[in-house]
Amino acid sequence: MDIDSLKLVYFSPTRTTQEVVENIAEGMQVDGVEQYNFTTPEMETLEYEEVTSGLAIIGSPVYGGRLPLEAVHRFQRLRANDIPVVVVVVYGNREYEDALLELKNLAEELGFKPVAGGAFIGEHSFSSNDIPIAKGRPDLADVKKAQEFGKKIRGLLYSINSISNLSPLQLPGNFPYKEWRESSQAAPFTDETLCTKCGICVTVCPTGSITLNDAVQTDPDTCIRCCACIKYCPPQALYFSDPRMKRIAEWLYTNCSERKEPELYISSKV
Numbered sequence: 001m002d003i004d005s006l007k008l009v010y011f012s013p014t015r016t017t018q019e020v021v022e023n024i025a026e027g028m029q030v031d032g033v034e035q036y037n038f039t040t041p042e043m044e045t046l047e048y049e050e051v052t053s054g055l056a057i058i059g060s061p062v063y064g065g066r067l068p069l070e071a072v073h074r075f076q077r078l079r080a081n082d083i084p085v086v087v088v089v090v091y092g093n094r095e096y097e098d099a100l101l102e103l104k105n106l107a108e109e110l111g112f113k114p115v116a117g118g119a120f121i122g123e124h125s126f127s128s129n130d131i132p133i134a135k136g137r138p139d140l141a142d143v144k145k146a147q148e149f150g151k152k153i154r155g156l157l158y159s160i161n162s163i164s165n166l167s168p169l170q171l172p173g174n175f176p177y178k179e180w181r182e183s184s185q186a187a188p189f190t191d192e193t194l195c196t197k198c199g200i201c202v203t204v205c206p207t208g209s210i211t212l213n214d215a216v217q218t219d220p221d222t223c224i225r226c227c228a229c230i231k232y233c234p235p236q237a238l239y240f241s242d243p244r245m246k247r248i249a250e251w252l253y254t255n256c257s258e259r260k261e262p263e264l265y266i267s268s269k270v
């Protein structure tokens with residue numbers, strides 16, 4: 001079957017998921033790539049969007065072994081009509097647990113036909129120079145794997161007449177899914193002596209939780225602790241003052257430093 005267009009759908013506050021999705025797309029070499037970046041808060045109110053042709057890649061980070069609720073809510077604005085999809089999760093070198101299965105099941109509910117799935121590793125949102133966790137990932141080796149994965153999926157799709165020629169995609173994970181547990185209710189704190197009030201934190205926050213008036217303020221009730229504001233703050237004025245967040249990062253550093261590799265799954269021909 002021919003792939004005439006490619007839709008890249010993702011939620012990616014610190015952009016590792018976006019990078020992986022774009023590299024899978026690169027390997028597919030399809031003209032007509034459309035981006036559906038669901039990271040920005042405006043996407044909460046997007047009109048329902050019908051996907052009626054081509055191939056889609058849907059990518060999400062893993063939060064607590066699951067999909068972030070915001071990603072699920074935003075992806076639910078899509079409707080598809082038996083469109084083949086590649087489901088991708090990106091995790092910070094701990095575990096992805098039920099997230100990939102959850103994304104596959106969600107994609108099916110929306111009307112997509114999952115043909116391949118991948119769990120890739122991205123630098124952990126809680127990683128810093130002092131406490132590095134999966135620092136620099138996806139790296140060159142990950143990028144190469146993502147591109148080769150895209151190429152392989154393209155080869156598979158071009159070798160069949162219809163997606164009904166493919167076996168159902170089998171992915172690891174459990175249902176019922178792992179219960180969602182919040183890591184902490186902390187929100188990043190702004191060091192006023194460093195803050196230049198440039199407003200970058202406001203623009204990168206996926207939940208619109210940051211306001212900038214006389215000072216930068218973050219609403220802990222809507223903050224999802226994605227760390228985009230911390231990562232993209234030029235003078236590094238934002239940080240978690242809550243000691244529990246540091247303890248989580250230290251635990252991850254101690255227990256999840258051994259390099260994990262992408263795990264890739266692809267349907268076979270029947």
Ligand SMILES: Cc1cc2nc3c(=O)[nH]c(=O)nc-3n(C[C@H](O)[C@H](O)[C@H](O)COP(=O)(O)O)c2cc1C
Binds near residue numbers: 018090125
């Ligand atoms: C609240 C929260 C929970 C997370 N939970 C997990 C997890 O369960 N397992 C894991 O390996 N990484 C976890 N991570 C790390 C992210 O999955 C990882 O950094 C990912 O690359 C972020 O994607 P993004 O760059 O597209 O935002 C978590 C990150 C955050 C912010």
